[in-house]
Amino acid sequence: MTVTVALAGGVGAAKLLRGLCRIVSPRNLLIIGNTGDDLEVYGLHISPDLDIVMYTLAGVVDESKGWGIKKDTYHVLRMLRRLGFETWFRLGDRDLATHIIRTHLLMEGATLSEVTAQLCEKFGVKTRLVPMTDQKVRTKIVSGNQIIDFQEYLVKNEMKNEVADVLFQGADDARPALGIIEALSQADRIIVCPSNPILSIGPMLAIPEIRKAILQRKAESVAISPIIAGKTLKGPADKILLSMGYEASVLGVAKYYTGLVDRVIIDRVDAAQKVRIEKLGLKVTVADTVMKTIEDSVDLARVVLGST
Amino acid sequence: MTVTVALAGGVGAAKLLRGLCRIVSPRNLLIIGNTGDDLEVYGLHISPDLDIVMYTLAGVVDESKGWGIKKDTYHVLRMLRRLGFETWFRLGDRDLATHIIRTHLLMEGATLSEVTAQLCEKFGVKTRLVPMTDQKVRTKIVSGNQIIDFQEYLVKNEMKNEVADVLFQGADDARPALGIIEALSQADRIIVCPSNPILSIGPMLAIPEIRKAILQRKAESVAISPIIAGKTLKGPADKILLSMGYEASVLGVAKYYTGLVDRVIIDRVDAAQKVRIEKLGLKVTVADTVMKTIEDSVDLARVVLGST
Numbered sequence: 001m002t003v004t005v006a007l008a009g010g011v012g013a014a015k016l017l018r019g020l021c022r023i024v025s026p027r028n029l030l031i032i033g034n035t036g037d038d039l040e041v042y043g044l045h046i047s048p049d050l051d052i053v054m055y056t057l058a059g060v061v062d063e064s065k066g067w068g069i070k071k072d073t074y075h076v077l078r079m080l081r082r083l084g085f086e087t088w089f090r091l092g093d094r095d096l097a098t099h100i101i102r103t104h105l106l107m108e109g110a111t112l113s114e115v116t117a118q119l120c121e122k123f124g125v126k127t128r129l130v131p132m133t134d135q136k137v138r139t140k141i142v143s144g145n146q147i148i149d150f151q152e153y154l155v156k157n158e159m160k161n162e163v164a165d166v167l168f169q170g171a172d173d174a175r176p177a178l179g180i181i182e183a184l185s186q187a188d189r190i191i192v193c194p195s196n197p198i199l200s201i202g203p204m205l206a207i208p209e210i211r212k213a214i215l216q217r218k219a220e221s222v223a224i225s226p227i228i229a230g231k232t233l234k235g236p237a238d239k240i241l242l243s244m245g246y247e248a249s250v251l252g253v254a255k256y257y258t259g260l261v262d263r264v265i266i267d268r269v270d271a272a273q274k275v276r277i278e279k280l281g282l283k284v285t286v287a288d289t290v291m292k293t294i295e296d297s298v299d300l301a302r303v304v305l306g307s308t
Numbered sequence: 309m310t311v312t313v314a315l316a317g318g319v320g321a322a323k324l325l326r327g328l329c330r331i332v333s334p335r336n337l338l339i340i341g342n343t344g345d346d347l348e349v350y351g352l353h354i355s356p357d358l359d360i361v362m363y364t365l366a367g368v369v370d371e372s373k374g375w376g377i378k379k380d381t382y383h384v385l386r387m388l389r390r391l392g393f394e395t396w397f398r399l400g401d402r403d404l405a406t407h408i409i410r411t412h413l414l415m416e417g418a419t420l421s422e423v424t425a426q427l428c429e430k431f432g433v434k435t436r437l438v439p440m441t442d443q444k445v446r447t448k449i450v451s452g453n454q455i456i457d458f459q460e461y462l463v464k465n466e467m468k469n470e471v472a473d474v475l476f477q478g479a480d481d482a483r484p485a486l487g488i489i490e491a492l493s494q495a496d497r498i499i500v501c502p503s504n505p506i507l508s509i510g511p512m513l514a515i516p517e518i519r520k521a522i523l524q525r526k527a528e529s530v531a532i533s534p535i536i537a538g539k540t541l542k543g544p545a546d547k548i549l550l551s552m553g554y555e556a557s558v559l560g561v562a563k564y565y566t567g568l569v570d571r572v573i574i575d576r577v578d579a580a581q582k583v584r585i586e587k588l589g590l591k592v593t594v595a596d597t598v599m600k601t602i603e604d605s606v607d608l609a610r611v612v613l614g615s616t
Contacts, residue, residue: 043412075401093383104351
């Protein structure tokens with residue numbers, strides 16, 4: 001029995017995980033989800049990355065967008081707009097059920113881990129999905145002399161701000177959620193999903209105990225590059241890597257993960273960079289990393305499992 | 309300038325008030341709303357009677373039901389049911405926008421009065437609608453050895469429980485919301501809307517300062533009987549009157565309001581009871597009290613205003 005721990009951001013991670021869940025028993029897999037993107041909208045606690053993973057594994061995700069629930073409607077949101085409230089964060093009606101329940105259970109005193117477990121059970125997701133922490137960590141974008149909430153940067157401002165720095169407020173004092181350190185230290189395999197290294201995986205690595213557990217791992221750790229030919233399929237990973245002083249390339253990704261991973265999986269189009277990454281002391285696997293169909297996801301998951 | 313204060317429950321009250329608002333300037337009318345029916349569903353604060361009045365005055369109420377927003381959909385609720393949560397309290401998608409905002413503002417520290425004023429403004433309702441108190445008062449039904457939440461009795465159990473007693477938990481210690489006592493003591497006219505005397509008006513009368521202000525009024529006070537020919541048009545007023553030892557008749561209503569009103573308006577079908585009510589020392593006006601159209605509402609409002 002091989003125990004696998006996966007560090008997951010949003011859409012890219014979910015696509016790999018839906019493949020992984022087809023070939024790995026739920027008992028042997030723990031997914032750690034990013035909560036640096038979490039936000040409150042009208043007092044509702046929203047965990048975008050946890051939900052993307054949960055909805056994807058439940059088979060209810062809106063595949064055209066990669067997030068939200070398929071065939072969702074927007075009656076609540078339209079009413080809120082009509083009443084004069086801000087509605088830049090697109091919340092579907094069915095999606096809102098999740099946020100209402102999450103907020104309710106949190107208000108009743110449950111931890112985010114407990115709530116996530118309960119929601120996963122309701123959605124029929126058998127694999128354990130655990131938020132990186134039950135405490136509040138918030139990713140912030142420093143742009144000029146402004147500090148911008150992450151979702152405001154991503155959704156409202158459509159990633160147009162120049163990024164001078166990224167902060168993970170609260171991470172220094174955050175404890176990993178129950179079970180994470182035990183899982184990381186006992187795991188045979190750690191998978192860093194193809195997510196934004198800085199914005200999605202970064203918040204987890206900013207939690208001291210998580211970083212330390214990964215640095216001191218006995219498991220083989222493998223990262224799948226979210227950068228293909230210098231670009232991301234979705235989101236601002238390329239721009240953010242550049243802003244933070246990394247190349248927007250598989251090499252930049254590899255450098256960012258130095259000490260934290262043993263192997264990097266890069267796309268065939270980046271095969272020429274293999275040697276440069278190996279010079280960093282990392283193993284490299286070249287594969288097809290673009291996941292359009294569930295078969296693509298299963299294929300890449302097999303590569304990931306086979307590589308360690 | 310005649311200042312009018314109206315005590316309002318739900319559907320019956322709203323129907324009279326939509327007529328009253330056509331002929332009385334918003335400046336000269338204050339509506340006190342019942343909040344004994346308030347409840348929390350999935351952590352959302354719901355004020356059914358305030359919303360019925362607000363939606364009706366805003367012209368968005370679902371007229372076929374008398375509550376909720378017209379042409380509403382139930383996508384959030386269906387999702388909640390699918391996830392295994394109780395959904396006996398029917399919350400429409402557009403209606404949910406109200407509850408989400410109310411809960412959010414309350415959590416941020418606003419009083420229910422402030423929230424209600426803000427919601428009314430958003431919905432374009434110019435008449436002042438004030439909850440009877442900003443504190444928590446909850447109407448409970450005593451049935452056998454059970455104490456049942458009001459909405460559970462009304463909606464979930466469809467009023468099937470035998471009612472031994474009605475409690476207004478918290479009323480003894482509740483202070484009227486800001487402005488209520490001033491309005492009651494300065495009013496020229498107090499209108500007790502055609503609502504359930506015990507369940508809808510009762511919670512207000514259970515707040516000591518409100519009862520005292522009405523008992524000591526300088527205004528003429530007039531109640532419109534919600535009972536017509538021994539029956540209610542909607543809700544359990546007839547059954548509850550009987551349970552609490554009153555006749556289910558206009559006379560029972562008049563007796564319940566003894567000392568609190570100077571006049572009772574009864575339907576033509578009950579004209580024969582006029583003399584019996586007058587023997588209680590009350591004035592009686594006989595009128596058409598069934599309001600089907602807005603014209604019916606305006607006509608009855610004119611009778612109410614003309615009678616004092």
